[in-house]
Amino acid sequence: MELTIDKLSKHYGDSIAVDTFSIVLQPGIYGLLGANGSGKTTLMRMICDILKSTSGEVKYNNTNIKKLGEDYRDILGYLPQHFGYYPDFKAYDFLMYFASLKGLPHFKAKEKSLELLEIVNLTEVKNKKIKSFSGGMKQRLGIAQAMLNDPKILILDEPTAGLDPKERVRFRNLISTFGKDRIIILSTHIVSDVEYIADEIIVMKSGQLLNKGNVTQITKSIEGFVWECTVPSKEVKYLNETYTVSNLKNVGDQVSLRIIADKKPCEGAVNTPPNLEDLYLYYFEEGPAL
Amino acid sequence: MKDKKVKNTLEKYRVPQIPNSLIDNTVGLAKRAFERTGIKYEMSFREILVGQIKYISPSLWVIQAALLFIILVFLLVSNSTHNAYQSVITTISVASPIIALVVIPELAKSFNHHVWEMESTCKFDLQKLLAIRLIIIGALDMFVITIMVVITSTFYELSFINISLYILVPFNMASSIYLYILRRIRGKAATIICLTVGIFMALGVGLLAVYSELYTLISTFIWMTMFIFSTVVLVYELIHMLKSLQEGEKLEWNLP
């Protein structure tokens, strides 16, 4: 199983949302990181074939997904960033409706819907109207919807938006157990959502592929740029204005700082191993993505 | 004699007691065995169509039924007015753009509620889904129109063909205009524009019908030509609407 994204571009008039993006995805969990407007949603929509690309193509096992059509959609699950529901639908109806569009036979649809409601912790409210749900509950229903047809390719656009910490953990566990023999792509701004479960991180900036690899590989690229130092509180203002500070903690009347900088930012600063959040800040702190 | 024998035998027969857990187990095993075969269950078109009927908004059935009731009341009351003929013509003329209008929210709902993105990625994509919705809605409209035609031609001295034409020509024209608006402008705005245009159209046709002699002055042949022309336009709009659903970014009428 292989999903090939081949020089994919999307132009909106003069602006370029996705810029000759190429990558080959094998089964695994991929975390798509990028600032607002970096083109994550646009890329995902093209992978789902709901948005025409300006140039380039997406291939599943070496066949263009447009050619596969229904057969491709049969193995695809998608959670859009902003999704809606019909106002008179209950949670269970919502899943049964999508199960019918996904071509599940009735007995299977019932079984699967109930199973997924349990998984996303909505069994108790399955007969409540969706409009009475909180944002996080709606989001979980959307995640269940994407998984109805047991998809081989699962695309989730900011699936953890609006989830509380407990539900975030549940979601992470769900994805890592679901993830075998599938291609799962999830976009997020929250680094910790993907840090532990993603096999590979894809960093996107201004529509381009900036970096990819597992967490150790890609954080290696900023090794030596992350510093820790403890300074008197009066120096904090200057450091904060000059450098990217990823963490700040008061220790007595001193302040302990974690700084991302190419050169040693202050006296007594020592290098520490970078984490994914440092990497994110390193790439995206210097200004807007476009 | 024979019957008794059979009865006795049947009564003698005892079903051995099997624990439910064993039954569940067997069913479970069979299900898993079936799933391993890789045989895909393919739904027939009829099955998909019937399956979708229950997902049509309940409000559509209610509104359509209420509308039909009002139309029938008007048609029957017309009998006692001094110019029954004119009254009937006015009623059916005003009714036809409205019958076409009440189904618009149903057609636009995927966009109004931003569900289209998920629907587009399902095995039966947005295009198939809307085609199915159109068939259901079209059948409903035709049902309502048939009842109107039958009632009118039974109670008044009007030919079946003429009544059908008087209803279908404005119906087709109105439907084409609504579909055009929906295709061009997506989102809630489109529905509101359709509503406004629909009401003006109903008023316009209604005013025209006051001069009901016009309807009889125009020969059946011309009505027939108008009918064929309007049907062609409607079919053209339907095809265009379904085609436009494949152009992703044009659907993005309202990125939140």
Ligand SMILES: Nc1ncnc2c1ncn2[C@@H]1O[C@H](COP(=O)(O)OP(=O)(O)OP(=O)(O)O)[C@@H](O)[C@H]1O
């Ligand atoms: N329909 C559109 N018309 C014009 N420009 C668009 C359209 N859709 C997206 N864009 C532009 O394309 C760029 C990428 O947008 P996209 O939504 O893919 O970013 P994103 O990475 O998903 O951002 P976010 O984190 O905010 O969800 C943005 O600059 C956006 O303004």
Ligand SMILES: [Mg+2]
């Ligand atoms: Mg996005």
